[in-house]
Amino acid sequence: MKRLGFILFIALLIGGCDTNAVYKEYTDIEDGKWYIKNAxxxxxxxxxxxxxxxxxYNLRNSLSYGYYNLYLTRYLRDASGKELESRLDELLLMDPKTGKPNGDGLGDLFDHKFLMKRNYRFPKPGKYxxxxxxxxxxxxxxxIQSVGITVEKVTPTN
Known part of the structure; x- marks a missing residue:
């Protein structure tokens, strides 16, 4: 059992490295129940x-999730609280025709990484x-088990 844990730990270290990431964070959804007021x-x-x-977007869901898609509204604000953008996005968690889960799965859980914004230029340095x-x-x-974001610097290879 220890050996399996060690192998999983090493796999996470190797696969979990985002060399261009300047920020990566998740929030767990308590008991897998995402209330609308929980933003x-x-x-x-x-x-x-x-x-x-x-x-x-980073997202983790269980196979028991009842839909093939997920609609999310995102709000980007600057340090003063000024809203720079808001938008409704649809994420496809499963193939609509076959029901086959998208993302990387381990047992009943599936992890997803969906592009939210490509080549975005922030107006100025600071907190967002x-x-x-x-x-x-x-x-x-x-x-829905957890939701988060990753912010990565664009390099010629991504």
Whole structure:
């Protein structure tokens, strides 16, 4: 059993490294019940506004999730709280025709990384906050385990 734990730990270390990531954070959804009023916020600092960034949704759901998709509303704010953008996005967690889960799975859980914004240039260096709210109109939305974001500097290879 210890050996299996060690192997999983090493696999996470190797596979979990985002060399270009300037920020990566998750919020666990208590008991897998995502209430509409629960809108996780992620505050990060951009030190270099002269380069573009890719921003991703990170999501973990169980196979018991009742839909093939997930609608999320995102809000990007600057350090003063000024809203720079809000948008409704649809994430496809499963193939709509076959029901086959997308993402990387281990047992009943599946992890997803969806591109939210490509080559985004922040207006200036500073702190920014991304807030995410589920928009499925089911309250609570069941079997979503965690949600988060990753902010990565764009390099010629990504």
């Amino acid at each position: 996780p916020s992620f505050t990060f600092e951009i030190k270099d506004a002269s380069v573009p960034y890719n921003i991703y 906050t991304m807030q995410i709210r589920q928009y499925m109109r089911q309250d609570p939305l069941l079997n």
